[in-house]
Amino acid sequence: MRLNGEICQKEEEDKRVSELNNKAESLHSMIGVEFPQPKQKMIVGYALTSKKKKSFLQPKLEVLARDKGIIFVAIDIDRPLSDQGPFDVVLHKLLGKEWCDVIEEYRQNHPEVTVLDPPHAIERLHNRQSMLQDVEDLNLSEYHGKVGVPRQMVITRDPLSIPEEVTKAGLKLPLVAKPLLVDGSAKSHELFLAYDQYSLSELEPPLVLQEFVNHGGVLFKIYIVGETIKVLRRFSLPNVCKHELEKVVGAYPFPRVSSASASADDADLDPTIAELPPQPLLERLARELHHRLGLQLFNIDMIREHGARDVFYVIDINYFPGYGKMPDYEHIFTDFLLSLMQSKFNKRPVT
Numbered sequence: 001m002r003l004n005g006e007i008c009q010k011e012e013e014d015k016r017v018s019e020l021n022n023k024a025e026s027l028h029s030m031i032g033v034e035f036p037q038p039k040q041k042m043i044v045g046y047a048l049t050s051k052k053k054k055s056f057l058q059p060k061l062e063v064l065a066r067d068k069g070i071i072f073v074a075i076d077i078d079r080p081l082s083d084q085g086p087f088d089v090v091l092h093k094l095l096g097k098e099w100c101d102v103i104e105e106y107r108q109n110h111p112e113v114t115v116l117d118p119p120h121a122i123e124r125l126h127n128r129q130s131m132l133q134d135v136e137d138l139n140l141s142e143y144h145g146k147v148g149v150p151r152q153m154v155i156t157r158d159p160l161s162i163p164e165e166v167t168k169a170g171l172k173l174p175l176v177a178k179p180l181l182v183d184g185s186a187k188s189h190e191l192f193l194a195y196d197q198y199s200l201s202e203l204e205p206p207l208v209l210q211e212f213v214n215h216g217g218v219l220f221k222i223y224i225v226g227e228t229i230k231v232l233r234r235f236s237l238p239n240v241c242k243h244e245l246e247k248v249v250g251a252y253p254f255p256r257v258s259s260a261s262a263s264a265d266d267a268d269l270d271p272t273i274a275e276l277p278p279q280p281l282l283e284r285l286a287r288e289l290h291h292r293l294g295l296q297l298f299n300i301d302m303i304r305e306h307g308a309r310d311v312f313y314v315i316d317i318n319y320f321p322g323y324g325k326m327p328d329y330e331h332i333f334t335d336f337l338l339s340l341m342q343s344k345f346n347k348r349p350v351t
């Protein structure tokens with residue numbers, strides 16, 4: 001209901017805008033005076049979980065967007081997408097093959113609509129091995145730092161073989177065990193810290209086993225919105241010292257400490273740990289991944305190796321992350337949406 005109401009409203013408003021534009025043009029030609037042009041409306045359809053809608057579509061975003069002529073409209077996933085709209089932009093974060101097919105078909109049939117982002121590009125982030133492959137290929141040594149991926153291996157079956165596989169691969173303990181597939185479920189975020197390789201046999205493949213890198217308990221979340229980047233500090237897991245490693249056995253689940261909205265930006269931290277990564281490095285990393293992944297909306301979790309000023313590791317990349325936790329996200333996001341319209345306008349065929 002709401003959807004239809006808003007679409008009718010858009011058609012009426014567009015008609016009114018066009019009439020006003022015509023009047024302004026004829027007045028202009030009669031008396032030579034320039035009138036400010038009424039703003040065109042931009043319609044952004046969104047298909048998000050209710051959790052995401054709540055955290056992303058905050059009133060401060062909707063209000064600012066409306067002031068800038070941007071209207072958010074909920075997509076009804078039970079109705080054909082082509083019957084809805086017309087949309088200028090579609091934002092989506094839903095799971096499942098069915099939705100992927102719907103959105104892919106819509107993209108093919110509606111090249112005039114900007115779909116954020118293409119499902120095949122998002123898909124790479126749903127697997128903890130493929131998500132980091134582009135980082136492995138980067139060489140950013142010219143940009144004041146080194147960015148790598150912790151050594152890791154994938155275990156797809158037979159948990160009993162893990163101790164031997166780990167030894168064979170020469171992975172150093174402790175290891176972080178992460179579910180291979182990231183499907184948005186709580187289970188896909190259930191991680192374990194394993195102090196010895198034998199305890200890993202109790203875990204359920206498919207898994208990624210990743211070397212734990214001491215980083216002083218601070219993590220950098222690099223949020224990307226198109227060409228814009230913003231980096232925030234978050235609390236993370238503390239270092240594991242040699243003594244602890246010798247003493248402790250077992251694999252222990254740990255909470256989603258770095259996903260909590262509590263920022264480490266105001267905490268009294270050791271500056272050698274908390275210093276933000278160099279801006280040229282962040283910019284280059286974000287730009288490269290933006291292009292290589294073919295995504296506009298994602299964030300990168302990066303840590304600095306403890307005791308090394310310029311050695312960094314990317315440990316996670318997330319699609320359409322919690323932008324609501326980013327200060328000023330409403331300005332960044334609305335400017336981004338307007339820039340999409342602008343570039344579409346610039347690319348239109350000249351008549």
Ligand SMILES: Nc1ncnc2c1ncn2[C@@H]1O[C@H](COP(=O)(O)OP(=O)(O)OP(=O)(O)O)[C@@H](O)[C@H]1O
Nearest residue numbers: 150176189210211212213236237258259301315316
């Ligand atoms: N290799 C590692 N070395 C050190 N700490 C790590 C490593 N991998 C993960 N961590 C810690 O565990 C946290 C969760 O790991 P990760 O970000 O991979 O999981 P996630 O479930 O994808 O998290 P998110 O909520 O960001 O999607 C990290 O934010 C960091 O605190």
Ligand SMILES: O=P(O)(O)O[C@H]1[C@H](OP(=O)(O)O)[C@@H](OP(=O)(O)O)[C@@H](O)[C@@H](O)[C@@H]1OP(=O)(O)O
Nearest residue numbers: 051052055182184258259318319320321322323
């Ligand atoms: O919980 P928030 O909304 O803030 O956002 C989190 C988001 O959950 P949501 O998409 O369901 O909202 C997660 O997505 P899934 O991997 O589970 O799909 C993942 O992207 C986290 O990294 C985000 O936290 P952030 O990295 O920004 O701290």
Ligand SMILES: [Mg+2]
Nearest residue numbers: 258301316317
């Ligand atoms: Mg993470």
Ligand SMILES: [Mg+2]
Nearest residue numbers: 182316317318
């Ligand atoms: Mg993640």
